[in-house]
Amino acid sequence: MSAKNLFLPAAFVRAPLQNGVGRYVCQLQRITFKFCKSHGGSRGLRDFIEQNLVEFAKENPGVVVYMKPRRHRSPVIVGEYLNGDRVWMSVHNKTHDEITKWVEVMRTQQGDVSSSRLRKYQYTDHPSIQGPWTPFTFKIPELNTAQLPDPKFGANNRLPQSATEELRLMFEKQKLNVKEEELKVAE
Amino acid sequence: MAMIRAGLQRIANIFSGPQGGILSRFATNLVPVESKPVPETTKDVIAACNKLIEQNASRNFAIVHLLGKQWRITDGDLLVVEGYWPPNIGDKLTLDKVLLAATKDFSLIGRPLVQPGLVTVTATVISKGLSHTRTHFKKKRRKQFMRINFQRAQQTILRINSIEIANKVNEAPKNVF
Numbered sequence: 001m002s003a004k005n006l007f008l009p010a011a012f013v014r015a016p017l018q019n020g021v022g023r024y025v026c027q028l029q030r031i032t033f034k035f036c037k038s039h040g041g042s043r044g045l046r047d048f049i050e051q052n053l054v055e056f057a058k059e060n061p062g063v064v065v066y067m068k069p070r071r072h073r074s075p076v077i078v079g080e081y082l083n084g085d086r087v088w089m090s091v092h093n094k095t096h097d098e099i100t101k102w103v104e105v106m107r108t109q110q111g112d113v114s115s116s117r118l119r120k121y122q123y124t125d126h127p128s129i130q131g132p133w134t135p136f137t138f139k140i141p142e143l144n145t146a147q148l149p150d151p152k153f154g155a156n157n158r159l160p161q162s163a164t165e166e167l168r169l170m171f172e173k174q175k176l177n178v179k180e181e182e183l184k185v186a187e
Numbered sequence: 188m189a190m191i192r193a194g195l196q197r198i199a200n201i202f203s204g205p206q207g208g209i210l211s212r213f214a215t216n217l218v219p220v221e222s223k224p225v226p227e228t229t230k231d232v233i234a235a236c237n238k239l240i241e242q243n244a245s246r247n248f249a250i251v252h253l254l255g256k257q258w259r260i261t262d263g264d265l266l267v268v269e270g271y272w273p274p275n276i277g278d279k280l281t282l283d284k285v286l287l288a289a290t291k292d293f294s295l296i297g298r299p300l301v302q303p304g305l306v307t308v309t310a311t312v313i314s315k316g317l318s319h320t321r322t323h324f325k326k327k328r329r330k331q332f333m334r335i336n337f338q339r340a341q342q343t344i345l346r347i348n349s350i351e352i353a354n355k356v357n358e359a360p361k362n363v364f
Contacts, residue, residue, distance in 0.1 A: 110313060
């Protein structure tokens, strides 16, 4: 079972026939219950048939339900889908509740989805609407005609203030203060 | 007093002198193309966006928050949502947590969500199935430790039907809720 994973085909998300764009169509078309009338392994499936099957068929008029009793063989559910997939599942010794759940899975899935590993979890026909990003997106159009190197575009304006510049600033301030003091004295 | 003012002026000159001053590297040299006052420009931009919404000129896209993940979606996309999620096949949903909605020419960015009722995103549940069997295999060498677990996650496939900018930008919300 584990080794099988390594050989799983990979697939992309798809929906048959643009399903859901205009209206939704249930993908399960046919479901076949194969069971034995006497063996214990089919007990759960027999319970399901007795209690839930009529209701299931009523609720899903688009699904054709077949039943196939066969002597002394283990019970099986087979679902056939609109995209041609056929899902076979053994329900040997499964309880009534488990079978109810598995039938629900059969009904709601759109084909043999679990037989392939999904590569992506999204599918889109329009990968980009505003255009893919390039290094020139959001740049100033002036840059196109500028003669490089240019002091305007080559200016180092991304780094924080350097120590030299801080010193210069302090020096200028100091000069001002000195002058002010001098002035005050003069007053 | 006049002297002090002169001194302040000099300080100000250092910081913003004729050549941009000492702080020029912290300010952009960009001159705005049009020298309109800001509120007027904003109005123009909003009017242009509203016109584009009315014309319905290009395809819309949106970023929606769905079950802890953010998806960039446009009309006709397919999404696969993993884990337990109650909606059943054939259900039509509206995705309300819209973080961003955009057309080719402008983007409406939510903080964190765009105004409720401004953007309507509708989706249909197409399929609910199980993923392939994932194997969790653990082994520690020389420690007699080995575990193997198998699991299958529930997968819901969603079809995005439409992304519509229902209201106009900067208008009072229509009470949808």
